[in-house]
Amino acid sequence: MCNPIKDSNSRGLTAGSGVDKAASTPRSSRWDSQRIRGFLYLFSSKLNQLTSNLVLCFLIPFLMVLIGRFVIFSDIPTPQPLIEDEFSYLLAGDTFASFRMTNPMHAFWEHFESIHLIVKPSYxxxxxxxxxLILALGQLVFGSPWVAVxxxxxxxxxxxxxxxxAWTTVNWAMLGAxxxxxxxxxxxxxxxxxxGxxxxxxxxxxxxxxxxRLVEKSTSGMLAIFSLGSCILANSxxxxxxxxxxxxxxxVLAQWHGRYKEKLPLLAKNMRVSLLVIIIPTLLLMGLYNDRVTGNLTELPYTEYDKQYSIWTPFVWQQVPDNEPIYRHDFIRRAAVxxxxxxxxxxxxxxMTVFLNDFIRNFQFYFGDSFYFILLFLVLFLIGDGTNLMRSIFFKQPNRAAMGILLFYCLISCLILDVVPHYTAPAAxxxxxxxxxxxxxxxxxxxKKTEVGKIFCLTLSLFFIVSTASLMSSNENRFxxxxxxxxxxRNRVLSLLNSQPGQLLVFVHQGKLNDPNDIWVYNQANIDASKIVWANDMTPEKNQGLIDYYGNKRTVWHLNDDAKLTLAPYGNAKAKTLISMANAP
Structure with a gap:
């Protein structure tokens, strides 16, 4: 009924897909036609020419991103930060661009508390x-953090x-990339x-x-690349x-089973350069960074933030929330609690509901609507005669190794609640x-002598290209x-404030009807040097303390974001409200 899955270790797509094989087919077959075979052979030959050069293999996808993104720049310009996480990362970028690891705690730090950043013991x-660091590079070299993104x-x-x-033929490697x-x-x-x-x-x-490559030969070069990747993961x-x-x-351990006495001494010998040049310096810098930000070599800024503001960990094993800390601002409490x-x-x-939602959300990010097309194909083949196909996809080496690592990653990642796509970036x-x-x-x-697999791959590729192109600029894809x-x-408020002369101080009141994720109080690394200083609205006495701190250097405004958004000069009940707009229900 079904031809066995052919295995090939040869170089090209022709071997990988079988298009160079001269097996004859019935003329009556509409699907397994000479045109399809000829197209695949021609495509494979051209791809062979490209993939023979490793530098060119890097440059093609690299330039595809740069050229493609900047070609559509007029339609999709530089993105504006809107999510709390983005403002937090931009603070880090601005800090590093100022050649500092952190910023000193502000004298009026309570006014500058916000989501995903710490204001004490440092800001x-x-x-x-x-x-x-990536954002800082963009800011310093290109004048825009986003360019480095x-x-x-x-x-x-x-x-x-x-x-x-390292895992498949060079032509399929290029196609996948x-x-x-x-x-x-x-x-x-x-x-x-x-x-990120x-x-x-x-x-x-x-x-x-x-x-x-390390499984085959533990060279110093490959160990250095592995160490560099590991250090990047540790800091991202x-x-x-x-x-x-x-x-x-x-x-690696599974592949080296029975050869540990041969492999481990060689690994230890070739690891010395990576330890001295990459791993140890990175660990020392991580400890120094933690000490500067939190005052403790082993305390991550992330855990310091959780101690100050969070009642839940991101892990599944916590069943009871921690006691609520003292929240000085209601919007932080509403966001956390x-x-x-x-x-x-x-x-x-x-x-299970959350797991399925996360699964669909993440795989849609990576594959788009093609994800459902693939599921339909797999179901049809399982109903029909897909046993050999499924066995080859998941159990033939090296597929089995890659699928095993991915399965392990997915299972352990279930320990994290609410997994969004950038959480899975290490496994992208x-x-x-x-x-x-x-x-x-x-x-x-x-x-039945019909090369269904080739037809499916061509159809899926075309569907993938068309569906991705149609959704490329959509909000669902971009955000x-x-x-x-x-x-x-935000644009309306910033437009008005930036048109005002001199430096400004804006007290922000975020009411109970405001979305707790619409956060205004984010500042640059050097708060006092900013044109606009955003501060949490507190008691009149505390507000006056901050006003006195700046003296007469800043005009003072009040932004109220509750049932509706209003912006007016601070402390003058008769002053004209310059912005008034209803909030979304």
């Missing part, structure tokens, strides 16, 4: 420093052919926001590409990076590798949370 983002995604996409070549670049490299919220994704994805790619997404590293370590707490409790009460290269391996195996499948109304409010 800094709570997040690991890697994304902030795009470059980081271009580097990730450029690395993919090198990563995939191009599909990944097209889907998330040119336009996605990883590229069009300041949240690129940094951890680069770290994961370096680890995944080197670990397969530490927990998810650790899970990914454990999965890769398990793969009601909004975040609501998500955490829903995740515990309805784990692995996810697209699994896709590439599955497509290659499917392309070899035939049924995880669009926040269109907050963008409108």
């Amino acid at each position: 800094m983002s709570k997040y690991p420093p890697m994304q902030g 795009v470059i980081s995604m271009a580097i990730f996409c450029g690395l993919l052919p090198w990563v995939f070549r 191009l599909l990944a670049t097209y889907k998330i490299g040119i336009v996605s919220y990883w590229t069009d926001s300041y949240w 994704g690129g940094a951890a994805a680069i770290g994961g790619a370096l680890v995944l590409g080197s670990v397969k 997404r530490p927990f998810e990076g650790l899970v990914f590293l454990l999965g890769c370590a398990g793969y 009601e909004w975040d707490g609501g998500i955490k409790q829903a995740s515990r009460h309805y784990p 290269a692995l996810i697209y590798l699994a896709m590439t391996m599955a497509l290659r195996t499917m392309s070899e499948y035939s049924y 995880l949370f669009p926040k269109k109304h907050f963008l409108e409010k």
Whole structure:
């Protein structure tokens, strides 16, 4: 009934898909036609010419991201930060661009408390420093943090052919890299926001590409690449990076089973350079960074923030919330207790619902609507005669190793509640590798002398390209949370304030009817040097203390964001309200 899945270790797509094989087919077959075979052969030949040069393999996806993104720049300009996380990362970037690890605690720190940043014992983002370093590079070199975000995604996409070549044929490696670049490299919220994704994805790619080569030969160069990737993961997404590293370590140990006496001494010998040049300096810098930000070598800024503001950890095993800390601002309490707490409790009460929602959200990010197309195909083949195909996709080496690491990563990641796509960034290269391996195996499948696999791969690729192009500029693709109304409010307020002469101090009252995720109080690293200083509205006495601190250097405004948004001069009941607009229901 069904031809067995052909295995090939040859170089090109022709071997991977079987298009160079001269098996004759009935003329009556409409699907397995000479045109399809000829097209695939021609495409494979041209691809062979491109993939013979490793530098060119890097440059094609790399330039595809840069050129593609800036070609559509007039339609999709520089993104504006809207999410709390983005403002926190931008604070880190501005701090590093000022050549400081952190900022001193402000004398009136209570006025500057906000979501995802700490104001004591120093004023800094709570997040690991890697994304902030990328933003700082963009700010210093290009005058725009966002340019470095795009470059980081271009580097990730450029690395993919090198990563995939360790696991599959070079032509399929290039095809997989191009599909990944097209889907998330040119336009996605990883590229069009300041949240990050690129940094951890680069770290994961370096680890995944080197670990397969390390199994075969533990050279000093590959160990250095592995160490560099590991250090990037530790400083971008530490927990998810650790899970990914454990999965890769398990793969190495399994492959070396029975050869530990031969492999481990060589590993230790060649690891010395990486330890001295990469790992030890990185650990020392991490400790120094923690000490400067939190006052403790081993205390991460993230855990320091949680101690001060959070009642829930992000992990599934916490069943009872911690005692509420002292909240000086209601919007922080509502964000921590009601909004975040609501998500955490829903995740515990309805784990399967939340898991399925996270699964669909993440795989839609990576594959778009093609995800449902793939599911439909798999169901049809399982109903029909897909046993051999499924066995080859998941259990044939090296597919089995890659799928095993991915399965381990997914299972352990379930310990985190509410997983969004950039949490999975360490495994981004692995996810697209699994896709590439599955497509290659499917392309070899035939049924009743009809090469169904080739037809499916062509159809899926066309559907993937068309569906991605149609949704590329959509809000669903560009933003995880669009926040269109907050963008409108923020632009209107900033336009008015920036038109005012001199320096400004804006007291912000965020009422109970305001969305707790629409946060105004974010400032630059040097608060006192900013044109606009955003401060939390507190008691008249405390507000007056901050006003006196600035003397007559700043005009003072009051922004009230509650049932409606109003902006007016501070302390004058008769003053004209310059902005008044209704909030979204």
